[in-house]
Amino acid sequence: xxxxxxxxxxxxxxxxxxxxxxxxxxxxxxxxxxxxxxxxxxxxxxxxxxxxxxxxxxxxxxxxxxxxxxxxxxxxxxxxxxxxxxxxxxxxxxxxxxxxxxxxxxxxxxxxxxxxxxxxxxxxxxxxxxxxxxxxxxxxxxxxxxxxxxxxxxxxxxxxxxxxxxxxxxxxxxxxxxxxxxxxxxxxxxxxxxxxxxxxxxxxxxxxxxxxxxxxxxxxxxxxxxxxxxxxxxxxxxxxxxxxxxxxxxxxxxxxxxxxxxxxxxxxxxxxxxxxxxxxxxxxxxxxxx
Numbered sequence: 001x002x003x004x005x006x007x008x009x010x011x012x013x014x015x016x017x018x019x020x021x022x023x024x025x026x027x028x029x030x031x032x033x034x035x036x037x038x039x040x041x042x043x044x045x046x047x048x049x050x051x052x053x054x055x056x057x058x059x060x061x062x063x064x065x066x067x068x069x070x071x072x073x074x075x076x077x078x079x080x081x082x083x084x085x086x087x088x089x090x091x092x093x094x095x096x097x098x099x100x101x102x103x104x105x106x107x108x109x110x111x112x113x114x115x116x117x118x119x120x121x122x123x124x125x126x127x128x129x130x131x132x133x134x135x136x137x138x139x140x141x142x143x144x145x146x147x148x149x150x151x152x153x154x155x156x157x158x159x160x161x162x163x164x165x166x167x168x169x170x171x172x173x174x175x176x177x178x179x180x181x182x183x184x185x186x187x188x189x190x191x192x193x194x195x196x197x198x199x200x201x202x203x204x205x206x207x208x209x210x211x212x213x214x215x216x217x218x219x220x221x222x223x224x225x226x227x228x229x230x231x232x233x234x235x236x237x238x239x240x241x242x243x244x245x246x247x248x249x250x251x252x253x254x255x256x257x258x259x260x261x262x263x264x265x266x267x268x269x270x271x272x273x274x275x276x277x278x279x280x281x282x283x284x285x286x287x288x289x290x
Contacts, residue, residue, distance in 0.1 A: 022085025053201030061213025068202025
């Protein structure tokens with residue numbers, strides 16, 4: 001925890017991933033945002049996170065360190081789980097017996113992490129298809145059940161975590177990429193290889209950080225999208241343009257008022273353009289274009 005605290009002084013971007021016992025409900029493809037959120041809230045509330053991966057990096061994409069935390073709380077034969085998900089984790093090398101015997105407690109870890117995060121300003125989080133990841137993180141940091149509605153959940157994320165990027169959403173908005181790609185396939189598309197073992201939280205968080213940095217680097221000075229018009233205003237440089245877009249899209253913004261938006265990534269942006277967010281966060285987000 002001391003090493004992580006020290007690293008956060010200069011590396012304020014955190015890519016994260018979790019491994020957990022799976023979803024306890026099957027969600028229909030035609031489900032509403034609230035229905036999707038209800039299913040996620042039920043599963044996260046009933047299950048215990050098994051692994052947490054955190055990779056700290058800076059605005060230039062330089063990685064300061066990767067941590068993989070194994071939690072001892074999950075009991076395979078007693079706790080709620082999705083058997084298919086547990087089988088998947090085992091096939092990919094997670095030793096649940098060893099994690100149970102040698103892991104650390106969820107509560108104590110998040111108490112320490114919460115203290116560190118409260119002392120560090122302007123942290124930005126990066127996930128890949130991270131609804132569940134963010135939900136487990138929020139649950140761990142607050143020690144409470146997730147909010148009842150997706151609207152309150154999004155506001156809690158904005159208030160407690162601040163800025164959050166979802167790499168899967170970004171891929172869907174980047175030329176030549178797609179949200180249908182898994183993390184490794186997306187990495188292959190941008191010429192990156194996995195370090196460590198895939199589907200382990202530490203390795204996946206490290207790859208998420210590098211893919212995110214690669215996509216941002218490819219944007220360069222070319223046209224891109226801005227993240228904006230959520231509960232936080234974007235940069236001062238783009239504030240005027242954002243407010244003009246806000247007036248033009250007021251009706252849509254009101255319909256998607258549960259959204260929150262992170263500030264723009266660390267590269268020049270021009271010609272703002274708003275696109276739909278990813279459930280259950282919803283709202284308007286802007287993403288870089290390669």
